[in-house]
Amino acid sequence: MQTVINPTTGQHLHEYPALDADVMQARITAASTAFRHWRTRSLAERAAVLNKVAALMREQETELARLMTLEMGKPDREARGEVLKAAGCAEHYAEHAEAYLATLQLSSDASRSYVQHLPLGAVLGILPWNAPFWLAFRFCAPALMAGNTCLMKHDPHVPACAEAIAALFVQAGAPEAILQNLPLATEDIAAAIRHPQVRAVSFTGSSSAGSKVAALAAEQIKPAVLELGGSDPAIVLADADLEQAAELIAFSRMINAGQSCIAAKRIIVEAPVHDRFVELLHTRLEKLQLGDPADPTTDIGPIARDDLRNALARQVDATVAAGAHCRLGGQIPDRPGFFYPVTLLTEVTNDMPACREETFGPVAVVLKADSAEHALAIANDSEYGLAASIWTETARGEAMARDIEAGQVVVNGLVKTDARLPSGGIKRSGYGRELGPHGMLEFVNVQQVWVGPKQE
Structure with missing residues (x-):
């Protein structure tokens, strides 16, 4: 059973059953069956x-957004904004897949x-909650336009969101089973990856979980794209x-209460402007309002789960204990729900926990550098x-980009x-790319065709 706690109140919200082995198989x-027909559809038909799915998302923006706020x-x-961005993603691939x-x-x-x-066949997407x-x-639009079918194994803490996404395809009159919700218990994911009718895997999540998915996919010699943690x-x-x-x-650090893989997590400031920058950052952060995410005046909502908030608090406490200075926030508030305050840590060094580990929450850390x-x-x-x-300066920044390992x-x-642009990481942040033309080509058979006779 997938049980969801409302992070704003800390109270039970709802629960959804996980699939058993027989339903997963079905x-x-x-x-796989749907793929045989979907792959033959023209790009115009897929588009x-x-x-149609994008249009439905735009029409249902309020209701779909509410599901994220609750879960x-x-x-x-x-x-x-996320609902509209997802609709735009569907529209982008509908327009540009041919090119x-x-x-x-x-x-x-x-x-x-x-x-x-x-296309390859049925592709499994293992997705996070944030x-x-x-x-x-981001997973399904390019895969579907390439002619694959999609199995969406969403995070167990957003089951209503997952059902709503699958329902959009039904409402749009899409061919049956081209995108299906696959609400599996964690212990059943390996069986799905190993299933012979699953031809590829896309995973977004932590580096530790990603390494397990990568091993399972490699064991079966299946292509995989991994978008993992970041600092x-x-x-x-x-x-x-x-x-x-x-x-x-x-803005980058605090969007989604700091729960973003690509947030600015280590702010490295050159010494001559360090103090001035810290003051400017402090001024902006202290104005942000923590509160009920349903309230339109709220800037920062709760952390998604209590265990995640506790892990964040541990990282902050350990970083302060190691010598960092907490200029703002840093203490779990005495209120219902899983809130953590906007926090600013300075005098941080790169060997402290807030830098060596991924921090998933509204915590900005500033480091001082002697030079570029x-x-x-x-x-x-x-x-x-x-x-x-x-x-x-722009030209200097472009020159330095070649030396940044990202x-x-x-x-x-x-x-x-x-x-429109490829996204993905290197090192323990993963491999492969999503989005843009590069992401579109991750789950295709790049087939060479040689037509004779041979030319001298």
Whole structure:
């Protein structure tokens, strides 16, 4: 049984049954059967389905957003934004799949030779709770447009969101079983990955869980894409626009109550501007309102689960004990629900827990660097390599991007995921790419075709 606690109140919200082995088998088989027909549909026919689903999301924005607010505590305006972003993702792939999947003509000794991009079959997506709609469509929109079918194993703490996503495809009149909800108990996920009719796996989540998924997929010789944890650096150099940097770094760190893989988690500031930047950041953070995520004036909602809040509190306490200074927040409030206050830690060094571990919550940590070279060394001194930002003169930032060990680098802007651009990490942040043309090609057969006769 998937039991959900409302993180705003700490009270029981609802529960949904997990699938037993027979129903799991039936749904996987249905996805495999559906693939035989879906793969033959034209790109225009597939696009029509995705566009209808997107239109329904836009029509049901309020209701769908409410599910996220209830199940994982996302503030209402952020939840609405996520619904619209997911709809935009579906529309993007409906429009651009033809170009992304275009046949590539290559010269050889053939009369004609080319590469075409063909679907694989039923693809399993194992998804987290922190962006239930966006991450689902980031997985399914390109996979479906490529001609695959999708099995969505969503996080057990957002079962109503998962059911709503599957229901959108039914409402849209999509061919049966091209996208199915697969609410499995954790102990049953391995069987789904090993199932012979599951042809590939997409996983978003922690590095520890990702390593297990990777091992299982490799055991079966199945392709996998992993988007895992991050401890993303934001480098602020002495020539940066400090006002803009403070504004967008504060936003990046605190969106979704800080529960984002690509949030700015280690803010590395060059010494000459360190104190001024800390003041600017402090001023912005102390204005943020902690409260009921259903209230439109709330900036920061609760942490999704009590165990996650306790882990965050441990990281903050251990970092302070190691010598950091807590300038703001840092104490669990005496109120119902799983709230944690906006927290600002300074005098942090890269060997402290808040830097060595991924912090998933509204905790900003600031480190001081002696120089740009020192800042870059601190940024790369991490087992993670998901995303990074750098704030400096534009040409200098672009030059430094080549030396940053991350899958995504933003110069003088907000780190975010965008359906038009590939996203993913290196090191323990995972492998493979989602989104953009590169993400579209992760779950296809890149098939070479050689047509004779041979040319001399």
